[in-house]
Amino acid sequence: MPATAGGRQGCQSKAGRHRHCGADHEQPGRAEACALNSRLHRTDTGGENSVGPNSKNGVYNAQNACRSLAMELGWLEDFLALRELGSFTAAAERRNISQSAFSRRIQSLEDWLGVTLIDRSVRPHRFTPVATENYGDFQRTLNQLYELRSQLRGEQTRSSRLTVAIQHSLAFSIFPRFVEILRQQGYQPAYHLNCANRAECVEMAIRGEVDLMICYELSPSIEPIGSTTAMRVASAQDDMILVGPAALAPDEGQAMPLLTYPQRSFFGEVIWQEVMPRLIQRYRCETICVNSLSSALREMLLAGLGFAWLPRSLVLDDLERRRIVQIDEATLYHPMGVAIYACPQGSHALTPSVLDHLRSVDLQALIDRRGAER
Numbered sequence: 001m002p003a004t005a006g007g008r009q010g011c012q013s014k015a016g017r018h019r020h021c022g023a024d025h026e027q028p029g030r031a032e033a034c035a036l037n038s039r040l041h042r043t044d045t046g047g048e049n050s051v052g053p054n055s056k057n058g059v060y061n062a063q064n065a066c067r068s069l070a071m072e073l074g075w076l077e078d079f080l081a082l083r084e085l086g087s088f089t090a091a092a093e094r095r096n097i098s099q100s101a102f103s104r105r106i107q108s109l110e111d112w113l114g115v116t117l118i119d120r121s122v123r124p125h126r127f128t129p130v131a132t133e134n135y136g137d138f139q140r141t142l143n144q145l146y147e148l149r150s151q152l153r154g155e156q157t158r159s160s161r162l163t164v165a166i167q168h169s170l171a172f173s174i175f176p177r178f179v180e181i182l183r184q185q186g187y188q189p190a191y192h193l194n195c196a197n198r199a200e201c202v203e204m205a206i207r208g209e210v211d212l213m214i215c216y217e218l219s220p221s222i223e224p225i226g227s228t229t230a231m232r233v234a235s236a237q238d239d240m241i242l243v244g245p246a247a248l249a250p251d252e253g254q255a256m257p258l259l260t261y262p263q264r265s266f267f268g269e270v271i272w273q274e275v276m277p278r279l280i281q282r283y284r285c286e287t288i289c290v291n292s293l294s295s296a297l298r299e300m301l302l303a304g305l306g307f308a309w310l311p312r313s314l315v316l317d318d319l320e321r322r323r324i325v326q327i328d329e330a331t332l333y334h335p336m337g338v339a340i341y342a343c344p345q346g347s348h349a350l351t352p353s354v355l356d357h358l359r360s361v362d363l364q365a366l367i368d369r370r371g372a373e374r
Contacts, residue, residue, distance in 0.1 A: 071109070078106055080135075081094050083131070160354075163211045164192070164211065165201040165215075166195055166213070167201060168195050168197070171193065174363075178214075179191065182361070189349065198266040201215050205229060205343045212342060214339070234339065236338045238311050238313050240333060242327040242328070242332045243301065243325065245324060255285075257305065258308070259287075259307065261290065261294075261309070262292055267292070313368075
């Protein structure tokens, strides 16, 4: 599959001739190819023992390399297979081509890059320092290209791309059903999810980096950011409850192993507002783990390690299947708001019809799992 190099970093100018190769940058694509080659040249020793198909006295001719623009992604896959297996024979077999054809493809990659990847002056052949030091960049470049292709294909087959900032626990508890509800309404964008803590979500919304923000609030009535930046299109209530394994449930005054949050985290502020002071008056709390991720605390309590304050929506299935129990449903809980904010500033995805879809979502039903299979 043909590809061209991207980005102008490393080039001396957007036009004119490159100082390494003399290639004419006025022609489309010249500067991009030179940028990648220049970065690799900085780590290539270029000594007399370096040999390659376009070399002169053992050193690659950068001018010829920069002028050769066409490249196949398969060449990168060939090189990575060779780097992994360490053998031309084994790599050629994996790539399902003859060894001579495989060797020519590696040489073509060297031609395009303008650097020596394989030292052919010794037996067995070995990788040059530039190949070894930049191996991770080769892998990342290939992965990024395939990721981009997959992303573009997904966006082409869907109505738009929707970028969402969401708190980690809500990504687990309600987002999959939120997507399904929108799909049933005929709205199927390609989702780009940014899972973060609440403060980071709000910052992304303020900077205009996302189309939606889904987050918890200390109270259902409080808007965390100004209405000029975002507007709340749905709201509901969730509860922070104390849950854990039935086998560890203590009587009042006894020890309670506790999995909890840092006090300065959002959930830490929530529980220390009222319910934690209430809890420590009734039980001898012994903190055995502090973690800011509620999903991680859930896994620990399911393993039988202790009790944790968790959003009810996150553990509703666990409670119904009796994997865990709730301690004192009447007093040991704290209500929180959940809200969906639309961030229309600079957004191309939030059309009037999309906003109508978002406003029609029954967020409280999502929290309570009403109308959904459990």
